[in-house]
Amino acid sequence: MSFAIFAVFTVAGALAAMILRNLVHCVLALVLAFTGLAGLYIQLGAQFVGFAQILIYVGAVAILVVFAILLTRSHEPPSRLAVSPGWATSIFVAAAVFGVLAWSIRSSAISALPISPHPEITVRQIGDALMSQFVLPLEVIGLLLTAALVGAVTIAMREQRRMK
Amino acid sequence: MTVPVNYLLISAVIFAIGLAGALVRRNAILVLIGIELMLNAANLNFIAFWRYGPNPEALTGVMFALFSIGVAAAEAAVGLALIITVYRHFHTTDLDRIDSMRG
Numbered sequence: 630m631s632f633a634i635f636a637v638f639t640v641a642g643a644l645a646a647m648i649l650r651n652l653v654h655c656v657l658a659l660v661l662a663f664t665g666l667a668g669l670y671i672q673l674g675a676q677f678v679g680f681a682q683i684l685i686y687v688g689a690v691a692i693l694v695v696f697a698i699l700l701t702r703s704h705e706p707p708s709r710l711a712v713s714p715g716w717a718t719s720i721f722v723a724a725a726v727f728g729v730l731a732w733s734i735r736s737s738a739i740s741a742l743p744i745s746p747h748p749e750i751t752v753r754q755i756g757d758a759l760m761s762q763f764v765l766p767l768e769v770i771g772l773l774l775t776a777a778l779v780g781a782v783t784i785a786m787r788e789q790r791r792m793k
Numbered sequence: 794m795t796v797p798v799n800y801l802l803i804s805a806v807i808f809a810i811g812l813a814g815a816l817v818r819r820n821a822i823l824v825l826i827g828i829e830l831m832l833n834a835a836n837l838n839f840i841a842f843w844r845y846g847p848n849p850e851a852l853t854g855v856m857f858a859l860f861s862i863g864v865a866a867a868e869a870a871v872g873l874a875l876i877i878t879v880y881r882h883f884h885t886t887d888l889d890r891i892d893s894m895r896g
Contacts, residue, residue, distance in 0.1 A: 636803050643807050643830050647814030652822060659826055662807070666833055669800065670858075673844040678836075678858050685862050690829065690869045697822055697873040701880040712817050713889060719816030727809035734801045739845070748849030755859075758852050766856070770863045777867035785874035787881075 631672060639665030652698045660691050674747050677755050800841035808834035821876045821886045825869065832865045 642662030646655045663686040670679035713719065759767050811830030818824055836858045843854020876886060883891050 632799065636799070639803065640806055640810070643810045646826055646830070647810055647818065647823070652820065655823060655826065659829075662830065663833070666807075666837060669803070669837060670840050673800070673840050674849075675840050675843070675855050675858070678840060678855055678862070681859060681862055682836075685866050686829075686833075690866060693869060693873055694822060694826065697876055700877055701822070701886045713819050716817045720813055722816065723809045723813035726812055727805055730805035730808065731802060734798060734805060739797050739801065745845065745849070748844065750850075750852065750855065755852065755855065758856065763856050766860055770860055774863065774867050777871050781870040781874035784871065785877050 632669070635665045635668035635672065637665075638662070639669065653695065656691055656694050656698065659694070660687050663687050663691070674750070677750075677752055797841055797845040800837060804834045804837040804841070807831075807837070819887050819889050821879065821888050821891075822873070824888065825872045825876065828872075829865060829869060832861065832868075836861050 639662050642658045642660070642665055645658035646662060649655050649658060663682060667679040667682040667687070670676075670682055808831050811827040811834065813827075814830065815824045815827030818827065839854045839858040839861065843849060843852075843858075846854065879891060880886050885891070
């Protein structure tokens with residue numbers, strides 16, 4: 630039952646984020662979709678990933694997108710068409726991708742998997758794994774985030790007029 | 794008890810919505826949002842396969858999803874910085890009007 634609620638929230642939020650005209654409304658719908666996904670993660674037994682999803686996506690990425698939207702407010706009249714000229718082809722491509730995915734999911738062997746009991750994982754186990762088995766990826770992602778931070782600041786920094 | 798197929802179907806729906814949005818919308822920020830939705834669909838697949846896979850105590854799917862969230866955050870930061878720079882140059886985020894490199 631809770632699966633249905635979270636699934637409806639997620640799909641409705643994602644749809645609204647892609648359909649609505651007002652960009653700020655799009656981000657609010659996106660927050661709804663991300664929260665629904667976090668609920669699905671928690672329901673699947675991955676509590677830590679669910680809370681990380683809420684912290685990072687709802688807390689950071691959505692705020693970042695709102696900042697970008699407010700910084701790039703366009704002065705044009707909002708009556709212009711919001712979709713690309715070739716939108717029918719794009720919709721068809723997306724529907725075809727979904728058709729192929731759904732067909733392969735339906736015909737795969739995963740529907741015959743036995744329902745295993747809920748895996749019990751604690752944050753302690755995740756921390757242990759991050760510090761032993763996955764320590765190299767952890768360091769690499771720290772490096773990546775540092776590089777992305779410096780890169781984002783460098784890209785978005787206003788170019789100074791060069792003095793002669 | 795929900796079967797894994799439902800999670801995979803939800804993930805496929807979100808992926809298709811994100812793909813359609815990234816292809817259809819003209820605003821660069823909404824294209825980025827579509828890409829984020831597709832990344833999230835992939836994360837849901839990781840978690841679903843980890844939950845119903847043979848070795849959930851190995852934590853591989855959870856780790857992959859966590860690292861994927863981290864990479865997506867870095868991608869969002871750099872992508873939005875690029876969009877802001879492009880807006881400063883062209884005074885628009887409409888992708889169809891940023892066509893100075895059209896052949």
